[in-house]
Amino acid sequence: MRMFCTLLCLLALAAPGFAADAKLKALIVDGQNNHGIWPKTTRMMKADLIKTDLFTVDVATTEPKSTEGFAPEFKNYDVVISNYNGQPWPKATQEAFVDYVKNGGGFVVIHAADNAFGNWDQYNRMIGLGGWGGRNEKSGPYIYYGKEGEVVRNTDPGSGGHHGAQHPFQVVVRDAEHPITKGMPKAWMHSQDELYDQLRGPGENMHILATAYAEPGKGGSGRHEPMLMTIQYGDGRVFHTPMGHADYSMECVGFITTLCRGAEWAATGAVTQPIPDDFPSADEESKRTAK
Numbered sequence: 001m002r003m004f005c006t007l008l009c010l011l012a013l014a015a016p017g018f019a020a021d022a023k024l025k026a027l028i029v030d031g032q033n034n035h036g037i038w039p040k041t042t043r044m045m046k047a048d049l050i051k052t053d054l055f056t057v058d059v060a061t062t063e064p065k066s067t068e069g070f071a072p073e074f075k076n077y078d079v080v081i082s083n084y085n086g087q088p089w090p091k092a093t094q095e096a097f098v099d100y101v102k103n104g105g106g107f108v109v110i111h112a113a114d115n116a117f118g119n120w121d122q123y124n125r126m127i128g129l130g131g132w133g134g135r136n137e138k139s140g141p142y143i144y145y146g147k148e149g150e151v152v153r154n155t156d157p158g159s160g161g162h163h164g165a166q167h168p169f170q171v172v173v174r175d176a177e178h179p180i181t182k183g184m185p186k187a188w189m190h191s192q193d194e195l196y197d198q199l200r201g202p203g204e205n206m207h208i209l210a211t212a213y214a215e216p217g218k219g220g221s222g223r224h225e226p227m228l229m230t231i232q233y234g235d236g237r238v239f240h241t242p243m244g245h246a247d248y249s250m251e252c253v254g255f256i257t258t259l260c261r262g263a264e265w266a267a268t269g270a271v272t273q274p275i276p277d278d279f280p281s282a283d284e285e286s287k288r289t290a291k
Contacts, residue, residue, distance in 0.1 A: 023055055024267045025076065029080060029081070029082050029083065032085065035112050040247050041110075041247060044250050046059065048250075052264075054273070067086070072093070081107075081259075083113060085112040094122075101234065103234065105236050107237075108239045110259070111242055111245055112245075118133025128202065128231040131196060133161075136157065140203055142156065142198055145208070146223075162196075163197060164215070166192050170190070170213070171188050171189075171228070172211050173210045185280075188279065188282060189280045189286075190227075191249055191254075195214050195218070197223065205232040225242075227242065230265075239263070257275065
């Protein structure tokens, strides 16, 4: 009997699709975005996730000018990554997504995805902070790091969302013990990108992992703005980065690493991927050219 059970286990391990079934299932959502490069950036993120050998990746794409009938089966995935900024999803899809994350699904917010759905209350609670989309003081406070290293929740009136001229900038790790950032240099150079500032939102159950200084000389706020964040939403884990404006931004090894580690953490609560040898230093960028 023992030999028979052992044989069954060996057959199961050798069966086609067994390894794929053991991987984390990721879904990238796209189809509308004010950043016209979105088809390429979706392909880049998909390729980077697959290269970890931890994920299988599907893509759900809306129609260019409509979301009618858009209804991904979120429950079939361990993590959903949003590269979407466009028209509202159908109400039933919104409700299904809220249920998915609230009941333990993972969610990753990339760059302009935090511009989306300004009037969707639960989405704003999921992402912690957002910009544009009609956001203002009613959406929640501006949240950033103060001069003494404290987290500031500024309730001043004003619109949410701004950035200066694109440029490379230094990311400063604020929590070196979190699974996503553990092992990273205290500071590292991110490649040319839009440095979002003046984001505002509920910021509930939100933890800032890293910031970047928005230089006034580049048109920035003069504050250390959140660049890597986690949010607990019900039983779900959310990883949010406002980095990733274009293909050249996503070629940064820092971006690639935080995307993949953030997606694994959102899906499982842990990170098994090491920090790569070509990770950027405090004063030098590191890029992997996309094909």
